Amino acid sequence: MVLTLLDLLLSLLVIPLYPVIAIVYLLLSIQRQLINLWLAYTLGDQQFGGLLSAFDRLFAVVPNANSGKTVLVVNYVKSDKEIDLLNRFQKILENQVFNQPTKFKKLTSTWNTFLGQPYLIKNQVQISDVVKTIPLPCFGEAFDDNYMKKFVGQASNLPLPKNDKALWEIYIGTRHLENMDPNLKGYVYPIFMRFHHLVADGMRLMPFLSQLAESNIFETFQIQEPPSINFMVKIAYCFYILFISPITYLKFSFWRKVDENPLHGTKLSREKLIAWATDGSSQHVKTIKKIKNRLPNTRFTDVLYACISSSFFHYFQKKNLRIPKTISVLSPRLLRLSLNDQEVLKNDFTFTSLELPIVNPQNFLADMEKVKLSMDEMRRSPGKDVLYWINYYFAALIPTTILSLISTTKTYSCFISNLPGSQNKVKCFGDCELLAGFPSAINSNETGMTLTIITFNNQFFISLFVDKATIHQQEDAQFIVDDIIRNMDIFNEKVQKTFILKNK
Template sequence: MFQTSPQVNMLKTFFINIVAWSVLLPAVAFFAVYRKIVDIILRMIHGELYGGLFNLNDTVFFWNDVTSIYLTTVLYIKSKREIDLLSNVQNVIRKQIFGNPDAYPKLTGTKCSFGGYSYWKKYGCQPDSVVQSLKLPKNEKFSEEYLKKATAEIIENKIDNNDSVLWNFYISEKPLEDFSSDGSYCYPIIARFHHSIADGTSLVALFIRLFGDSTAQNYTEELFKKLIKPPIAHHHQAGIEPLEILVKKIIGTINFSFDLVFFAFGRLIQNGQLREHDVNGLHRTSYSGKKITVWADESDCLMMVKRIRERTKSKFTCVISTAVSASMVDYFKRNKLPVPEHISGAMALLLDFPSIDPIKPVVLDNKAAGLCYSLPCHTSNNILDSLRKVTASMNEQLKYTDAIISAWLLRYAMGFVPIKLMENYMGYDAQTFMLTNIPGGSRIEMFDGCILEKVVPIAPNAKRIGISFGIISYDNKLQIGVTVDKAITANQEEVQKIANDFSRNIRLLDAASEKRC
């Protein structure tokens, strides 16, 4: 399965693949009919207030866990003067979202459940229920440390007892104390969205639409096409070479299609549900639901990653995965815990860019796929050796055919099966960590001369995973957020060191690659 593991028997993978499709396709066909019946019944019950069943690719995120699957973002709003940020945000949301409820049914409706599926009722959500004032400290400074603790408390708790409202904003009415050295004011916003609403890229696009002025650089299809499908060099040599290239492409397409149909689903099951469970100091069999959330950034970190990638011919995800692996190993060593050879995790992958038209409302959708993989632990004295091992391992494991099947299952198959049945066969029992990486665009100028100074991504502890890394590149900076379940550690300083070590390991990679390359 991996370089350090025994070779996976192709016949076994083929057999698992065939059995899985043989079970899944009839089940999907049966539940597609059942789901349509539920849809008809609900339409008769609620009439015009019925907003429809949640999309197939949204349903999976309603699985039961110790905490709900929220995508949380901390926004730092910088202003040259004191402002009433709460009123400003309330006005924006009332005008752009609740003023056009049919364009944002997930945000203006309420979620209900019936027959094993989730659906929404139109117009059930009100602005006052989703835009709230952030609770300020009484006996301590309103510092960034307090903000981290407040964010963790928000993540731990449901938005309401019935889970009917799936998003909310916490707005600070006062600026952070002693945060800016230039005399400016910094007001934090904690924005929380249930993952069923959209993936991270769509939510960033929503933030840009809501708060960016006319000069804000929006997410564009060109940006995502460049990230997802790099340009292919064209060959113009004469002779027989074009025919050879054509033959190679045909053979490659046949091999790709064969792997997609007969092996990819089997590998997904082996790498996910059938993987041997990790045994290390960051993995538990059960979790408390109580969280520690921290973050860190460094102004030069993004440029360092780009330089490392160019010097070593590695992918962006390989560089940050090496830094993540090294940060976890640093945690093991500090706490005198055994260092495993590998740490497995789940990575969110973007296979398609968000549907964004500057004239139309932002389409809130889940387009990401997820793959399980294993990272070699950084045990070498030379961190470049670790990067090479991680790159080779990820190139072997993260196959595009597997990602296509994962995305197809999310978008078209799993949503047909009632969540109570599906969640028994899903989760990340074996994996230690979750990693998400989101492109965030350029600096956003906002209302009243404000600037969106910093964006902190908080990735959720997905089902049976206790440590998550959220990474975003925004304003030419790389920002990392780390969330850890307190069943792993209750020491916030230790978790902060994991976040800080990520940047430190990027610096070490940059220095090592400059010497070697």
């Protein structure tokens, strides 16, 4: 998101409105405090769990959709012997969650709204409300990976427990999956978890789930502390963010030209389907690193996004659709995360916007340069700081009816999330191994696709969660996911040939 001279001039014209904005902010703050006092008085300490924080409230805005903003996690757990995973998981949940309702308040509460302010009602959810078994297929249908994709797509459209007021649920496989890799020794059990997004963002939810499963998936994850900045520079930057905030937000949400590509549409069906894939033992993380190291001034995520972009190219080509030059993307980004609050279940992130160039594999090197330029522009953009500042200070105060009108993402085509994990094999539940993990988060009811990539054991685990109005068949969604992995090999071969020719 680039600010032009005209944008800066318009920002100057907004300055006289700042006193009015300050007065409105004060009145909304008073209203929030009065609502908080009233609910505390009427519900009492035994029930009132507090008003939702600013970032959590963004996901309490769900117009005309059941559980529209959810985080999905599908895990495949491998054991050397047949186990009762349901009983094992229930005991863990009882000890770590339901015996500590204060620590995990959101998971034992329901939520409601009063005068536009969402709040929690404590001690409303029991383990029997949220733990369920994965239904077995009909006679003649295999209980396998394809069945799980079908089941997850259907279950994701259902309301959450407690009339859609509980914030999570877990489905556990009572039988091991069939038709797995014949070289795979042992038994593989599926787990499907669904959380309302107001529970937490991905970087806080994943460590929590890792803790539940007694897993080491995030043991090597290093939190990068932001570089120290001179105090006066920080103050000056804060004033700059304040100055450009109104125009930047308008450009982000309302003044942005709507994407013109076959994967974009504002009239979504609210019905979802899901596809996922892993690179197995081929370890394409190393492949991406090879490509990165052979291309000057290239980052790991640059190559990864180029592979994603090229999969869209192949999809358009396969369906005989017009191929656009770019596709608009939103990516969640944490601005701060300390070791102390990593286990706290909350949302505290912002978005970066990206015009992702569509990569033609025949022109990979030239298009790769376009991707790098767009990625650099995204990283330098102050837009992420503006969105964080606005959400932090205003989203907690604005009534949800108004918030639903101004927190729009309908001009964007896709969310892309990339989560790092352990570089080693992931142990879980004591003597088991996490064979595969596919998280996916629906951040909006107006954007039709969410692509999520998690990395562990030097492997990619890729999932695509898509509205049926955007992509109609699961096979087409699966094509995009599988093609991302294929592109890694294609690009590696092209770069390797170029590298050899240059060094002859």
